[in-house]
Amino acid sequence: MKIEANRDICIGAGNCVLAAEDVFDQDDEALVVVLSDQPSDDQTTEVRNAVAQCPSGALSLVEG
Amino acid sequence: MSTSTGGTPTIPRHMQRDRFAPVAETQAARDEPGFPTIRTAFGTPARLVTRYADVREVLGDAERFSNAVVPPMPLPDGESDADRRAGQLLLQDPPEHTRLRRLLTGEFTVRRIRRLEPRIAEIVDDHLDAMAAAGPPADLVSAFALPVPSLVICELLGVPYADRDEFQGRAARQLDVSRPLEERGRLAMEGRAYMGDLVDRARIEPGDDMLGMLVREHGDDLTRNELIGVASLLLIAGHETTANMLGLGTLALLRAPDQLALVRDRPDAVAPAIEELLRFLSVVHSGIPRTVRHDTTVGETPVSAGDLLVLSLPAANRDPATVDHPDDLDVTRAIAPHVAFSHGVHHCLGAPLARAEMAVAFPALFWRFPTLALGTPYEEIEFRSATVVHGLRALPVTW
Numbered sequence: 001m002k003i004e005a006n007r008d009i010c011i012g013a014g015n016c017v018l019a020a021e022d023v024f025d026q027d028d029e030a031l032v033v034v035l036s037d038q039p040s041d042d043q044t045t046e047v048r049n050a051v052a053q054c055p056s057g058a059l060s061l062v063e064g
Numbered sequence: 065m066s067t068s069t070g071g072t073p074t075i076p077r078h079m080q081r082d083r084f085a086p087v088a089e090t091q092a093a094r095d096e097p098g099f100p101t102i103r104t105a106f107g108t109p110a111r112l113v114t115r116y117a118d119v120r121e122v123l124g125d126a127e128r129f130s131n132a133v134v135p136p137m138p139l140p141d142g143e144s145d146a147d148r149r150a151g152q153l154l155l156q157d158p159p160e161h162t163r164l165r166r167l168l169t170g171e172f173t174v175r176r177i178r179r180l181e182p183r184i185a186e187i188v189d190d191h192l193d194a195m196a197a198a199g200p201p202a203d204l205v206s207a208f209a210l211p212v213p214s215l216v217i218c219e220l221l222g223v224p225y226a227d228r229d230e231f232q233g234r235a236a237r238q239l240d241v242s243r244p245l246e247e248r249g250r251l252a253m254e255g256r257a258y259m260g261d262l263v264d265r266a267r268i269e270p271g272d273d274m275l276g277m278l279v280r281e282h283g284d285d286l287t288r289n290e291l292i293g294v295a296s297l298l299l300i301a302g303h304e305t306t307a308n309m310l311g312l313g314t315l316a317l318l319r320a321p322d323q324l325a326l327v328r329d330r331p332d333a334v335a336p337a338i339e340e341l342l343r344f345l346s347v348v349h350s351g352i353p354r355t356v357r358h359d360t361t362v363g364e365t366p367v368s369a370g371d372l373l374v375l376s377l378p379a380a381n382r383d384p385a386t387v388d389h390p391d392d393l394d395v396t397r398a399i400a401p402h403v404a405f406s407h408g409v410h411h412c413l414g415a416p417l418a419r420a421e422m423a424v425a426f427p428a429l430f431w432r433f434p435t436l437a438l439g440t441p442y443e444e445i446e447f448r449s450a451t452v453v454h455g456l457r458a459l460p461v462t463w
Contacts, residue, residue: 012169013411018335018419030169049399055411057124 002062003037003047010058019050032058075242076105078112078351078376081449084316084344085391086378090114093376094383098365102374104351105241106136110372112351114379116386116403118363122354122375123407129354129373131410132157137249148252151286151293158409164294167282168413171220171274177416180220184424187215192432201439204459208429209310210303213421217302220417221295222273223262231258235300239452241350259292259299274298298414306418308347308455310425315445315459316344316393317426318438323395328430337395338422343402344393346378350452352406377403378454433463 003023012030016023023043025033039047051059080087090112093100099111099118113119122129132155139145149155153164170176195207202208214232218225237243238251262275267283270276275295278286286294317324326333351374358369367373381402382390405412412418430436438445439460446457 017174
């Protein structure tokens with residue numbers, strides 16, 4: 001599973017950081033920064049929640 | 065319903081509540097195909113969207129659905145539509161909206177808000193001390209729920225807290241849809257005049273607050289009217305919403321003592337409980353307006369260019385397609401998907417702040433007053449649904 005983040009459409013809501021703090025961060029303008037684009041198995045649920053809660057559609061998962 | 069200038073509108077059906085829940089008619093609309101025709105608080109016809117998936121679809125697509133819906137309020141003398149819209153993020157579409165929002169988002173990162181938490185805790189403790197010293201009994205709304213987020217947003221934004229009676233009273237009346245449109249338009253203008261003075265002061269001597277930051281770092285990118293619009297929105301949105309979450313949330317938890325005990329005693333239960341309270345209470349309930357830009361479908365429902373859609377966040381948040389037993393408060397849900405902060409590019413900018421305030425305030429309140437109880441029978445508590453943000457007029461408590 002690989003995380004893809006589109007910073008052009010990110011709106012900086014921060015939902016992903018709250019859902020999966022070890023995987024996502026925000027830069028000074030609040031835009032998403034992916035700390036680890038291949039999360040470990042025990043982070044899978046958190047990451048899926050983060051993607052589902054992203055309001056702008058900036059986050060997606062590529063399975064595999 | 066009156067639609068004439070200065071008329072007193074009746075409260076639209078979709079804003080009416082049966083205490084915490086939307087009224088049965090609004091809840092039932094989820095099960096009917098299509099989108100029923102309603103009238104907005106301004107008397108204009110619209111189509112009501114209540115299903116979670118449909119609401120998310122509309123909110124998530126700023127290209128098909130425009131947000132630039134200016135409320136048809138009569139304009140007081142000396143005001144133009146442009147004045148009213150300047151800096152008002154909630155009346156803008158991309159790319160204009162994106163430009164304005166990006167000037168602000170850095171102030172509301174999760175990390176920035178975490179740095180405010182010690183100050184939020186102090187403000188919460190000060191108000192709990194004052195409540196303990198003066199009571200019991202107390203009105204939790206005026207002693208705690210309203211002043212805590214008001215003081216937090218004042219300090220953050222750079223608004224003198226000494227002016228609170230003035231701006232709190234004005235915000236409450238301005239958001240009251242049962243008041244004449246003329247009065248609400250005039251109040252909005254007064255609010256902008258008040259903020260105009262603060263903006264002018266900040267331009268001469270920018271402080272160490274958000275207004276000061278906007279002047280220092282973006283003084284050349286923002287007009288005076290835009291600064292006023294942005295700051296007015298943040299001031300109102302910053303206190304009315306969280307205040308009503310704290311008041312209604314306390315009442316809901318007092319009615320569910322086992323759940324209240326979890327919030328008080330289990331730090332890891334707090335964050336999921338707040339999400340469930342956001343879902344269950346859905347305080348922003350005026351109906352989010354969007355205009356259809358061209359003929360399309362939402363879910364399975366065709367909509368036409370020019371249609372005004374009104375999205376009911378409380379109805380969407382109680383959609384059984386998304387949440388089991390949606391009319392029950394259950395703070396132990398593993399995940400409670402909701403659109404209480406909206407969705408899409410207009411998702412609440414202050415969500416991290418609102419969450420942080422609640423995460424500090426609820427446990428501290430229940431810890432300080434372990435015997436907290438209603439000071440009046442539940443049936444006598446007055447809900448106040450005729451405002452853009454659902455809430456309580458007062459919450460008498462004792463301990």
